[in-house]
Amino acid sequence: MSLIEVRDLVVNFHSRRERRRGRPNAVDGVSLAVRPDETLAVVGESGSGKTTVARCVAGLQTPQAGTVLFDGAPVGRVAKRPPEVRRAIQMVFQDPAASLNPRMTVRSIIAETWRTHRSAAPADRSWDDAIAELLRDVGLDPGVADRRAPSLSGGQCQRVSIARALALRPRLLVCDEAVSALDVSVQSQILRLLAGLRASRELAILFITHDLGVVRQIADRVAVMHQGRLVETATADDLFERPGHPYTRKLLDAALDLEGA
Amino acid sequence: MTDALLQIEHLSIDLPGPAGPVRVVDDVSFAVAAGRTTGLIGESGSGKTMTATAVIGLLPAGAEVSGSMWWQGEDLVTMAEKDRRRLRGRAIAMIFQDPQSALNPTQTIGRQVGEILRRGGMPKQEVRQKVIDLLDRVGVPDPRTRHAQYPHQYSGGLRQRAMVATALAGSPQLILADEPTTALDVTVQARILALLRRIREEEGMAMLLVSHDLRVMAHVADEVVVMYAGRLCEIGPGREVLSSPAHPYTRALVVSVPAVRSRTAIAEPLPGSPASPADRPSGCPFHPRCAKARAVCRTEVPQMRQVAPGRQVACHFPEET
Structure with missing residues (x-):
């Protein structure tokens, strides 16, 4: 069964009057599903609606129509979700520095998640020990706990964002362009980390990106969006070897490779 | 090189920082040949954008520049501002990364x-x-x-x-392009790159292309210059450098680029983050992240030397090319 499923999602950012005049939907009838142990990549160009789909899954955006199902049960926007569902879906954003409060230490950023979700807080040991272990899991020195975001590099900030998400033992990680802002030598560190976490923690990942090379490395399945609609969903191997939709072919043709330049 | 349109020699740039001046570009020398595209590759803090900014003469106030930038027998470093203004937008023009904020x-x-x-x-x-x-x-x-x-x-x-x-x-002889396609979608990027190539061929002008994107470089650059933490790593023909890099840093960059047309495993990542010019490591600035580093790398700054015709590298233990 799917961990998360999106059915006939419609989002329109225009006013009701403009909608009646036929202004297009940002997301127009999208349906997709993520299984409990897979990485689904959603790819598309700017304005394709991929981030809006991610925000609906995370409950940060209320769709005009359609449903988001978690474990088969419909869930609304984040404030209306049961605490267990809120805990189970965590998000990692594009800009690593902007997604951490610059005035809080890494320790208090992580501890805040446990103050909000008491049920996920470590019961059998001190929070400091648990924070140190989380930081080690994402490849950071536990000493980072006392530092604040402005003194960390982009890659370190992104690891802290991932540690913060993992602190709540999520079942789905929504990554919106989570490696796009990183230097290429740091990007592979974070991709390795995500791939490793998925294997060790039974984590599903919804990975939003425009970088097809990254998709090929980490995705099990790929959904291609164009102008608010889903044009193709396929396993990663099929999509890259046998693209079915003309738009997918166009995207693949436009992508550059180092080889064959 | 005799047909160099722009010859940069021992360029160093210091920017004022909270703890004294920071050397963001350190002893950089390379040439931009007439009618060719030279690619300046680097990650954040590499000094690539500062180098291009120095060429167009738009460095922030308080920047200290030493060395020379030879342009048709004149040194841009010592040239009076009113003469630089005569060149800017005319003989030397710039395309910025974000057209949204540049227009x-x-x-x-x-x-x-x-x-x-x-x-x-x-x-x-x-x-x-x-x-x-x-x-x-x-x-x-x-x-x-x-x-x-x-x-x-x-x-x-x-x-x-x-x-x-x-x-x-302005009918320029040299166009500086700083990440001209980074903010664009792939299908649009492909068209802009084709446009830049076509225009360069039609006009015979030279281009200095600044980018962190090796895929773009592989498609557009005739020569590439690789920078790390304000210093040169490697210079050579684009195709050769990107297919058989001599510097371990260039090699690491090349293997971390994921391919679209074949399935590649996620690259063995470099440890740590790009070095900051404010806190540049001793000796070779890349040594803390380099698997091949030995004692000499920690103490001695490697100088650029020729390893093959047209190829220079600043490494004590370069790869076979």
Whole structure:
């Protein structure tokens, strides 16, 4: 069964009057599903609606129509979700520095998640020990706990964002362009980390990106969006070897490779 | 090199910082040949953008520059500001990364493209016709109508085309392009790169392309210059450097680029983050992240030396090329 499923999602950012005049939907009838142990990549160009789909899954955006199902049960926007569902879906954003409060230490950023979700807080040991272990899991020195975001590099900030998400033992990680802002030598560190976490923690990942090379490395399945609609969903191997939709072919043709330049 | 249009020699740039001056570019030398595209590759803090900014002469206030940048027998470093202004936008033009913020939202596209022509004293009607021709050449559809429109009426790709037209207006001999396609979608990126290549071939001008994107470099650059933490790593023909890198850092960059047309495993990542110029490691700045580093790398700064015809590398233990 799917961990998360999106059915006939419609989002329109225009006013009701403009909608009646036929202004297009940002997301127009999208349906997709993520299984409990897979990485689904959603790819598309700017304005394709991929981030809006991610925000609906995370409950940060209320769709005009359609449903988001978690474990088969419909869930609304984040404030209306049961605490267990809120805990189970965590998000990692594009800009690593902007997604951490610059005035809080890494320790208090992580501890805040446990103050909000008491049920996920470590019961059998001190929070400091648990924070140190989380930081080690994402490849950071536990000493980072006392530092604040402005003194960390982009890659370190992104690891802290991932540690913060993992602190709540999520079942789905929504990554919106989570490696796009990183230097290429740091990007592979974070991709390795995500791939490793998925294997060790039974984590599903919804990975939003425009970088097809990254998709090929980490995705099990790929959904291609164009102008608010889903044009193709396929396993990663099929999509890259046998693209079915003309738009997918166009995207693949436009992508550059180092080889064959 | 005898046909060098721009010859940069021992360029160093210090920027004022909270704890004293920071050397963001350190002893950089390379040449941009006439009619060729030279690619400047580097990650954040590498000094690539500062190098290009120094060439166009738009460094922030308080920047200290030493070394020389030879341009047709004159040194841009010591040239008076009024002479530099004569070159800027004319012989040397720049295309910026983000056309959204580089274009003035309150002026029509036509006005901005034609600014350098008007300043040169060209009559109004002629400027209008020239602007329409320029927009047509860079592929803006219906330029007769669209030259009178404002940047917000243009898409991202069209704005970048308008930027290219603005740079071309002064008939430059050298175009500096700082990450010209980074903010664009892949399908648009491919078209802008094709445009830049076509224009360079038609006009025979030189281009200094600054980017962290090795895929773009592989497709556009004739020569590449790789920088790390303000210093040179490697210089050579683009195809050779990117297919058989001599510097371990270049190699690490090349293997971390994921391929689209074949399935590649996620690269063995480099440890740590790019070194900051404010806190540059001793010796070879790359040594803390380098698997091949030995004692000498920690203490001695490697100098650029030739390893093959046309290929230079700053490494104590370069790869076989």
